[in-house]
Amino acid sequence: MSREKKQIEVLGNCPVCGSGIIEGQKGFGCSNWKIGCKFVIWKNDKFLASMKKKTSKTMVKTLLKNGVVTVKGLTSKKGNKFDANMRYEKNADNEFFNWKMEFTK
């Protein structure tokens, strides 16, 4: 990069408070975290890791824009590759979010 100043890239809007989502070391999180917004999408999410997948910047951008993202190349327990539509939804019983998978028919 030739520019000295590093521009912070906003990947989309936080579904909780509407602020920008930015990339951090461990995840893609809300830029409002300093004042208490806890929305974050972990890079090493356990659910995705169980299907040999990591959260990518492209996935986050699409998810924040459309509310759903098609994740390709997931690996099943039997070792088969498959694609799935994923949403990132708030748990009913706490303030955390989790990936939810949707299969297209």
Ligand SMILES: [Zn+2]
């Ligand atoms: Zn937020």
